[in-house]
Amino acid sequence: MKDPIIQLKGLTKQYGGVKAVDGLNLNINKGEIFGLLGPNGAGKTTTILMMLGLTDPTSGTAFVCGHNATSNPIPVKKKVGYMPDSVGFYDHMTALENLVYIGRLNSVPEKELKKRSTEVLEIVGLSADQHKKTSAFSRGMKQRLGLADVLIKNPEVIILDEPTLGIDPTGVRDFLALIKQLSRQHGLTVLLSSHHLHHVQQVCDRVGIFVNGRLLAQGDISALSAQLFGTNSHITSIKLPQLVPQPWPLESELQAWETVNKITISENELEFTGSRDITAKLVRFLVEKGYDVISVNQKYYGLDDIYQKYFESNSTKDISYEKSIS
Amino acid sequence: MKSQSPDPGPFGVMVHKEIADHIRSWRFAILIALIVLTFIAAMYVSLSNIKSAIGNTKDPDHLFLYLKLLTTTDNSIPPFHVFLSFLAPLLGISLGFDAVNSEQNSGTLSRLMAQPIYRDNLLLAKFVSALVIVSGLFFALALLMIGGGLILTGVRMEPQELLRILGFIVITVTYVAFWLSLSIMLSILFKQAATSALTAIGIWLFFTIFYQIVINLIVKSFLPDPAYLTQAEIISYNDLILNLQRIAPNQLYSDAVTTLLMPSVRSLGPVTMEQMAGAIPAPLPFKESIMIVWPQVSGLLASAIGCFALAYYLFMRREIRS
Numbered sequence A: 001m002k003d004p005i006i007q008l009k010g011l012t013k014q015y016g017g018v019k020a021v022d023g024l025n026l027n028i029n030k031g032e033i034f035g036l037l038g039p040n041g042a043g044k045t046t047t048i049l050m051m052l053g054l055t056d057p058t059s060g061t062a063f064v065c066g067h068n069a070t071s072n073p074i075p076v077k078k079k080v081g082y083m084p085d086s087v088g089f090y091d092h093m094t095a096l097e098n099l100v101y102i103g104r105l106n107s108v109p110e111k112e113l114k115k116r117s118t119e120v121l122e123i124v125g126l127s128a129d130q131h132k133k134t135s136a137f138s139r140g141m142k143q144r145l146g147l148a149d150v151l152i153k154n155p156e157v158i159i160l161d162e163p164t165l166g167i168d169p170t171g172v173r174d175f176l177a178l179i180k181q182l183s184r185q186h187g188l189t190v191l192l193s194s195h196h197l198h199h200v201q202q203v204c205d206r207v208g209i210f211v212n213g214r215l216l217a218q219g220d221i222s223a224l225s226a227q228l229f230g231t232n233s234h235i236t237s238i239k240l241p242q243l244v245p246q247p248w249p250l251e252s253e254l255q256a257w258e259t260v261n262k263i264t265i266s267e268n269e270l271e272f273t274g275s276r277d278i279t280a281k282l283v284r285f286l287v288e289k290g291y292d293v294i295s296v297n298q299k300y301y302g303l304d305d306i307y308q309k310y311f312e313s314n315s316t317k318d319i320s321y322e323k324s325i326s
Numbered sequence B: 001m002k003s004q005s006p007d008p009g010p011f012g013v014m015v016h017k018e019i020a021d022h023i024r025s026w027r028f029a030i031l032i033a034l035i036v037l038t039f040i041a042a043m044y045v046s047l048s049n050i051k052s053a054i055g056n057t058k059d060p061d062h063l064f065l066y067l068k069l070l071t072t073t074d075n076s077i078p079p080f081h082v083f084l085s086f087l088a089p090l091l092g093i094s095l096g097f098d099a100v101n102s103e104q105n106s107g108t109l110s111r112l113m114a115q116p117i118y119r120d121n122l123l124l125a126k127f128v129s130a131l132v133i134v135s136g137l138f139f140a141l142a143l144l145m146i147g148g149g150l151i152l153t154g155v156r157m158e159p160q161e162l163l164r165i166l167g168f169i170v171i172t173v174t175y176v177a178f179w180l181s182l183s184i185m186l187s188i189l190f191k192q193a194a195t196s197a198l199t200a201i202g203i204w205l206f207f208t209i210f211y212q213i214v215i216n217l218i219v220k221s222f223l224p225d226p227a228y229l230t231q232a233e234i235i236s237y238n239d240l241i242l243n244l245q246r247i248a249p250n251q252l253y254s255d256a257v258t259t260l261l262m263p264s265v266r267s268l269g270p271v272t273m274e275q276m277a278g279a280i281p282a283p284l285p286f287k288e289s290i291m292i293v294w295p296q297v298s299g300l301l302a303s304a305i306g307c308f309a310l311a312y313y314l315f316m317r318r319e320i321r322s
Helices: A044-051 A073-079 A095-105 A110-124 A139-151 A169-186 A197-203 A221-232 A251-255 A279-288 A303-314 B009-024 B026-055 B065-071 B080-096 B101-105 B108-113 B119-153 B159-189 B193-222 B231-245 B249-261 B286-316
Strands: A006-015 A018-028 A033-037 A059-064 A080-083 A157-161 A189-194 A206-211 A214-219 A234-239 A260-266 A269-274 A295-300
Touching: A006 A044, A018 A044, A018 A214, A033 A044, A033 A169, A033 A197, A044 A059, A044 A157, A044 A189, A073 A080, A080 A139, A080 B108, A095 A110, A095 A139, A095 B009, A110 A139, A110 A169, A139 A157, A139 A169, A157 A169, A169 A189, A169 A197, A189 A197, A206 A221, A214 A221, A234 A279, A251 A260, A279 A295, B009 B119, B026 B065, B026 B080, B026 B119, B065 B080, B065 B119, B065 B159, B065 B249, B080 B119, B080 B159, B080 B193, B080 B249, B101 B108, B101 B159, B101 B193, B108 B119, B119 B159, B119 B286, B159 B193, B159 B249, B159 B286, B193 B231, B193 B249, B249 B286
Parallel strands: A033 A189, A033 A206, A080 A157, A157 A189
Antiparallel strands: A006 A018, A006 A059, A206 A214, A234 A269, A234 A295, A260 A269
């Protein structure tokens, strides 16, 4: 594995007595899509700002593309495209003018600028609206223009803060598909923050769960669920045509299986909770015992449950809500 | 033409864009209209009185036609440079009061700051672009006045007059620069554009109207009865009042431009009889006038740079959040 492109070590940011980010350690490798997932006010935006040198950490270091983001932000900003959560444009300028301005600030040669901005607008699907003033843009269009803004500088890393906020469901799907496609085609590293787990689940290779300034868990979804639910990460539910008698004669036999931890019976439905996937084995067993199986349902824990679980354990704490600092 | 050179760099790009923004804005159009109207009115009044002003042989400056054009008035309206002493702050304030906070409120600041540009370049670009425009405006007006005077009167211009008028323009631009950097500083300090505009206007009003009153009140409270004071003591008190008044930038400005535009002004403070004895009322050479106003000019420059430095200090390490 290569050196991580984003390296955060003990990153801490304190506002008065409140720790917005608390000793964050995180490595993100080249080419992966990392989702920073957490509720409002968890410190996601603050972390991102520190990665770009837009705010100074109280302690700890943020290395992005091999440069210290706090003391040397310019080379970082050359390689990182950042889209803030509420991206704004100069309203009196058209989309193309806004884009060209950013291109010029990134020293894109004047000769290529025209071609490059048309290309980028084509990618995000705004070619038809390029001569419209951005004041007339909808939220989704602004978001896409924001992505164009990020792409025009040919970044190595893209950081998107709440990119799906306020876009309709189809817009979100298209937007995320676009990000994924771009990342795979050009080998871009993407860091996106969101409190919408489904969005993150769709595109991210790895996820970090971030609550109250701390990274509670990180990894891919199956690793996370294993980490969180331990031996109870697989659930198989089987429906039978007739009611299951209580007590069920086979229950004790199944309980003896090593991989089954819990059996729940309700009317004609059986639910087995275990550490491994034993669905096929279970079905074979039931059929051999003469039961008709009419439906088999395999559940594994999704991000939803993971998320829920983390917030449950944190709900006792008073989470100070969103952007209290801004 | 910066924009046509191969690579103007981010700073050049920003200045270019800021200038374009200013020129296209309604705000600037209104300000230009205001200043041009003032200029025309002042010119009209001075042109209609120029004959008597030139003919007044008791006035040692009566031969400086072009300086007279700028300063003559029949007291119906103040001359142009007095107008400018309160219009120029307005110009500076209105070009700078929303420089940073409007970008922040519209969410463009964080987008801009995520680009590979130095933070101070943003401030400098805001400052330089407004100054470029203001100096362009004033130089155009001065040249128009000179050209118009030349056509209307046919009188040859003294090189000294040209230097004095250019000096006047430079000091005016410096004066605007002070208000501009003050208002840019306030635009960093306050999140709302309206607050920073009101604060800047408050400071402006304070210095133009209340400051003199306050100084007089304070000095009067401890000034003994002048009847019991010696000549030297009266002069020292007088100096004190004048020096206190010179804290106000508009006082510095009007001292400086009056001296430049009226060559016979030889001192800005009280002059004793001994100093006056033997002096022939004659215009001073340009260099001498400059020597007199040098402290004023450096004072203005220093306050402009001071405000800018403070703005820089406030902006450099602040958190950029949308």
